[in-house]
Amino acid sequence: MSVTVNGTVAAGWEPVREEFEAFVTGEHVSPEAQLSVRHHGRVVVDLWGGEDTEGDTLTGVYSITKGAAHLVVALLAQEGVLDLERPVSSYWPEFTGHGKERLTVRQLVAHGSGLINTPEGFSYEEIADDALVAARLAEAKPYWEPGTAYGYHAFVIGALTGEVVRRVTGRSLQEVYEERVRAPYGLDLYMGLPASEEGRWKPVLEMVPTPAQLELLAAGEPLPELMKIAFNWHREPAMDLVAYANHPQVKGRGPASAGGVGTARAVADLYAAAIGGLGGLPALLKPDTLADVARPHTPGADSVVPEADHFGLGFERQHAVGPEAFGHCAASGGLGFADPVTGIAYGYTRRRFGFPGGTAPENGPLTAAVLKVARGL
Template sequence: MGGAQGVTVNGTVAAGWEPVREEFAAFVAAERHSPEAQLAVYRDGRRVVDLWAGEDTGADTLSGVYSVTKGAAHLVVALLVQDGVLDLERPVSAYWPQFTGDGKERLTLRQLVSHQAGLINTAEGFDYAELAEDALVAAGLAVQKPYWEPGTAYGYHAFVIGALTGEVVRRATGRSLQEVYEERIRAPYGLDLYMGLPAEAEGRWKPVLDMRPTPEQLAAQAAAGTALPELFPVAFNAHREPPMDLVAYANHPRVRALGPASAGGIGTARGVAGLYAAAIAGLDGRPALLEPETAAEVARPHTPGPDRVTAGADHFGLGFERQHAVGPRAFGHSGAAGGLGWADPATGIAYGYTRRRFGFPGGEAPENARLTAAVLESARREGQPAV
């Protein structure tokens, strides 16, 4: 099936899921450049969609997934809460004594995970190599004055939330968040989603690609005149000189090697969808990671009102982004280049989408709305949702 500049859509879908392939092919054909994209969907632990398209992207091509990584990091936290290792109502300082001053000592773990700390960055920011080291970032933030009183508001901690929660994980378990993820989630379930790319997988890695906007896109953005909150550049490490380049960040060898838990993951769509399938349904005979009560808790709204960084509304559950287009029980996370992963216990669906070529203007790519609608409609037609 033809696509952008003759790009072919490859892969398979299960019977009844053909509309998803058709929607995927339609968006690829409409793109100015090949998006270098992958799409995978599981239902009740069974893979029903496995598609990819690109001049230089195959089914197993690995690349940076940006904040889709946060889904893996928050799943680690959810598991440790479920195990009783972490207590959401305890102050962060009970685990991390250095996390004090300016109201930080009163912040609970629940508030931290739901982006309420006010520690979106340091005043100086971090370079790429520094951002790759979660422990270094956490130490810098522990002495930073918050940008608002902790626990009184929320704002997207774009490049640091994994360092903050990861330090709590390290203090409580003696293991890094990345180590817990590898031992409890990635390796047992065979997921192609890494926080720290192993040497044996390097041959499958390909860099994230930039997409320069057209004059028409820039003009439309200017005409929209949407002003971002003043904290947006701080949270995205753009208050440095020169500002941080998102493409350079994802492709930086130290970021790739260490896998910072906020946005440094490397993976495929199969890996992203598999993560969420493992969370709610299990994979390959292994049980679901989350009990139904835990899955309900991570999806429950935690942040009413506007986000101080992005201006979005009612954005987060327990760390995970709420999936308003899917349903109230769904949870997941998007990534800067356009990727998205989510799980919906109501339908048993786990969704993973990646693109190596940045969509304009960045953030969750608009095609996800159409792909999600096609997935949900195919699921509806396949049978009544599991309740």
Template structure:
């Protein structure tokens, strides 16, 4: 299929465009995708592909939002406002029972609380409301003893960590993100889309299963038994991920687990600001903080997703990039990450939901081309 690819790449980054064009041409339908890359604070890749997507098109980015949420937590830890070794219950007294009172903030942020959902689940209106989620989970029974295992808290981790932020600062996580990160850099990555930006928003589009995708899914391992619960698929009817991202309540409220709206430029810009100078401002994270968020916090198997050694401090580790890289994917296929070693920041979004979900396969060759170009630039 011929898909229009627009945008620019800097000299030395041409291979990235070639990979982007190759995957776009191979898609059965237009991916409606964006790719932006910063190197040493300079945007070196700025591409988009599709019939109804430009560089400025805003759309739901799903769990890429977790990167923004956990960057807020990292900043507050760096400032001394939050203490990772302090029990969550000392910030949030209602967070108690079933061993939760012993859970530290470090364990909570790294998906160890066991509070992946409730047996009755959440309606779409409820799962768009972080305050409601936090209140409901505060006294709930975890799905495993807190701190003894870990598993992806797909739609609730932002509500849990966000409640700690609110108790410690008097502000919501979204307010801190806006003040400390989004507004100073003018980032097109929002936790709660402002009404005046609605004309730039385009919906996430349903996935189109491919023969290759179905074969890979059929031949892969069965998902862990708790995955259905964590993704709110145990309710009737099961949660529709496309409907979730496109729901006006999700867009406007911005649940911090997966309700963000943005562009690839916004994602890459956030990660560039995290690790280096951007727009005349110093890096948000000190080198030691960046190293701590990237460090493995969860060895072994994730009890919710088929992942191993999954998380640093809230961020997903990026083994294909390097041991000091950190970031987060999004369900439609997007990905954002930063690598302090090569000084690369990567942002990829797609409006056409990839199959079967999670970081889309094209991120592999795109990332490889990006890292090769970055290393060549350093050597040159």
């Protein structure tokens, strides 16, 4: 079956469609992808392509979920409900031992706790339960002294920050997100897929590497030990990332680290709501908060993944976009970000896992095309 690209772009944004078409219809297995861009709140790109993907198809968005979770934390800090400089233990008394009691909320959100997993890891059912994960980690020994280094807490950061949110608000992070962000702004991005939306959900698909990519896989260096632990690959059997996103408990409960379900439109809408407002509602974040979430919080090398100067306030820094930009990638290849300078809110999702995982390479030319048009305007 031939792969076609559907959707629309506003006048002047045709170069973005050309980049998207060149990738989606290229000589490889279809990525089943969606791309959405808002410019100062206006939809300027709304595209999708694949054999079995529509513009409103819902699928697992992995760590793009972290962007929604960190937005909740930033919103509560902006309102003074949450004090980022207080120790985590002042909100969560059980969070003690091995130096955990000295860790501030800001350091926690910026992946500084060292609690990237437990030695035994988590089953799919367990890792879908943020409250259970948080309770286990509160008793665990960190993999480094809290606050002295940082590293990507791939599948647990939302459980840790979510427990702080629960202690300070009496509501789960998922509930606060639903009440304060998703429902008011009409976002098609869920932490816990409602039964009413099941008909639009389609599963994440396995990676299909090319022969050249298979050679790279075979010749690759062994994974760092902390990376295996953070991604729950140190247990037997190792967690399969595709099976994770498609697991009924993950889809239904929406763990705040990587269990969200949504569309590219919703990802762009989330970031548009953050920086400029949406649908007549004001921006979620004020200028000072926007500056804080993008400000570098983690100088130097990430202890878990091969990144440097990785995080602002939880959000991943967008080095290819600009110092004021913030967002988060997805294991399957997706990406969402906001750039207050150009007014861009970008959402890209893939149903088919990209090689080798993490931000898919096509985001480079797609982002460059988007920024070129935006800056030209």
